[in-house]
Amino acid sequence: MKIVSLISKPGGLDPALVTSLQSAWGGGSAQWLAPDEAVEFAVESVPANLDQVRADVADLRVDVNALNSENRQKKLLIADMDSTMIGQECIDELAAEAGVGDRVADITARAMNGELDFEEAIDERVGLLAGLSTGVIETVLRDRITLASGGKTLISTMKANGAYAALVSGGFVQFTRRISADLGFDEHRANQLLEDSRVLTGKVARPILGREAKVEALRELTKKHGLGPDDSLAVGDGANDLDMIKAAGLGVALHAKPVVAAAAPVQINHCDLTAILYLQGYSREEFVS
DSSP: OEEEEEEOSTTOOOHHHHHHHHHHHTOOOOEEEETTTEEEEEESSOOTTHHHHHHHTGGGTOEEEEEESSSOSOSEEEEOOTTTTBSSOHHHHHHHHHTOHHHHHHHHHHHHTTSSOHHHHHHHHHHTTTTOBTHHHHHHHHHTOOBOTTHHHHHHHHHHTTOEEEEEEEEEHHHHHHHHHHHTOSEEEEEOEEESSSBEEEEEOSSOOOHHHHHHHHHHHHHHTTOOGGGEEEEEOSGGGHHHHHHSSEEEEESOOHHHHHHOSEEESSSOTTHHHHHTTOOGGGOOO
């Protein structure tokens, strides 16, 4: 048995669309998690034309997914930071302050789309920041970084229901330290920008936390908290998140790069982070602000 989930921004989900898909897919009764925003119904198996339906309703800005019906509310959340829990790529914002924004942003985009080796890309980008005052980090955090919509609610609700939340980023601890605290994560892991006399050296501490390290963090934390693989949830947007997304019990590509969205089992392309609560079967009334 599978669960079909339809989610839109508040007020954006037409009940007629739900009825049409129920009929086409032989679905059970509709369970509305939020009126005109989130609904789900059971089906026997993943609909064969799921991807086509996703494309057909893209203009309506509705996210359509098929989920396992068992063990839906996860007990471990592993989340990426850049362009997932925040709206920016921290290294791009540092580069903009250093006057090399376009060069670094191009490398970032190619790396997140899987076109470049992650470690080589991070070394190349960080090298362009050599000589930048560490005081710029605080400026970027204050003036350029915004928390992604729904992030606090996602974490608060999952933690209120017994989950553990970890921010695992290919970015930098100089940023995850603050973002983790602001959002209520239980822990954070990231790379370390090396500094000397309050100046960035253009180097990153080894070993670099990349694609494999994210998967290892998921496995380590699952074991540490006495959980099974299916108890975990992972969310990210870039190529370095894809293995983590595939390894989790519920793996979500959030506003992801095309290569990631195409390979991920579950996609959220139109809604904010609270959609991940709907994917787990939480109703709007159960959200913890």
